[in-house]
Amino acid sequence: MKKQLYLTIDDFPTKASEEMLYFLEEKGISSVIFCIGKELVKHEETAVKALLMGHKLGNHSYSHKAFSKISLKEAYREIQKTDLLLDRIYEKAGVTWDVKYFRFPYGDKGDGMMGQVLKRGLDPWKRLKKRRIQKRLAELNYTNIVAPGVSYNYYQDYLARERDAQWTLDVMEWCLKKPEGVFEIKTEADVLARLFSENPFDCRGKVPEESYGITFEPSNEVILMHDNEQTFPAFKTVINEMLLRGYGFSKIN
Numbered sequence: 001m002k003k004q005l006y007l008t009i010d011d012f013p014t015k016a017s018e019e020m021l022y023f024l025e026e027k028g029i030s031s032v033i034f035c036i037g038k039e040l041v042k043h044e045e046t047a048v049k050a051l052l053m054g055h056k057l058g059n060h061s062y063s064h065k066a067f068s069k070i071s072l073k074e075a076y077r078e079i080q081k082t083d084l085l086l087d088r089i090y091e092k093a094g095v096t097w098d099v100k101y102f103r104f105p106y107g108d109k110g111d112g113m114m115g116q117v118l119k120r121g122l123d124p125w126k127r128l129k130k131r132r133i134q135k136r137l138a139e140l141n142y143t144n145i146v147a148p149g150v151s152y153n154y155y156q157d158y159l160a161r162e163r164d165a166q167w168t169l170d171v172m173e174w175c176l177k178k179p180e181g182v183f184e185i186k187t188e189a190d191v192l193a194r195l196f197s198e199n200p201f202d203c204r205g206k207v208p209e210e211s212y213g214i215t216f217e218p219s220n221e222v223i224l225m226h227d228n229e230q231t232f233p234a235f236k237t238v239i240n241e242m243l244l245r246g247y248g249f250s251k252i253n
């Protein structure tokens with residue numbers, strides 16, 4: 001059997017969300033979906049629907065700002081506001097919010113590294129800010145995703161020990177939002193070529209592993225994709241291709 005994938009989806013909800021939920025239902029895939037608070041307010045019913053369809057909802061801040069660029073007080077507010085919204089949505093759906101997940105916009109933990117978490121930051125004050133945010137997440141009972149079979153050391157020894165949920169493989173379909181592409185990813189074919197290559201480029205910094213990526217058999221993967229109207233065709237193409245190549249999706253508990 002090929003490796004297992006844990007699907008996480010950021011930037012929910014959007015106008016494409018309902019269609020995305022039906023697509024995932026058809027494929028029998030459940031995921032952890034990270035929600036932007038100010039969008040949740042507009043599409044509360046969609047969020048309730050996602051819970052009833054068996055997905056888990058996580059907190060992706062209120063207004064999707066880079067945490068390195070906002071004050072500590074504002075960071076707390078960004079977390080708290082969406083925490084309250086999610087609490088209400090879980091209650092409305094009649095689902096117990098038993099495991100709470102948080103993901104930083106851009107993966108930016110607020111330490112001035114702007115999401116380049118695989119590089120080491122040096123500024124002690126910024127590191128302190130990061131620790132304070134982690135403490136706040138702990139106080140609100142946020143916990144990391146448990147992803148059995150993910151064996152990368154950089155993930156298990158560092159990212160998996162923190163209170164926010166990171167990932168091991170960013171599909172980078174978000175690059176298609178710009179007509180000129182990002183990192184030379186301009187077409188669906190470019191997304192697939194990178195995804196199924198050995199040692200794919202990682203925007204968080206260089207991955208300190210000899211081998212890495214979906215083709216690296218020993219480790220399972222925490223996959224990062226996005227809910228986005230513009231990139232939804234690529235979303236479907238990627239999921240279909242993963243299934244076609246024999247990868248399985250496991251539920252995150």
Ligand SMILES: [Zn+2]
Nearest residue numbers: 010011105106
């Ligand atoms: Zn995001």
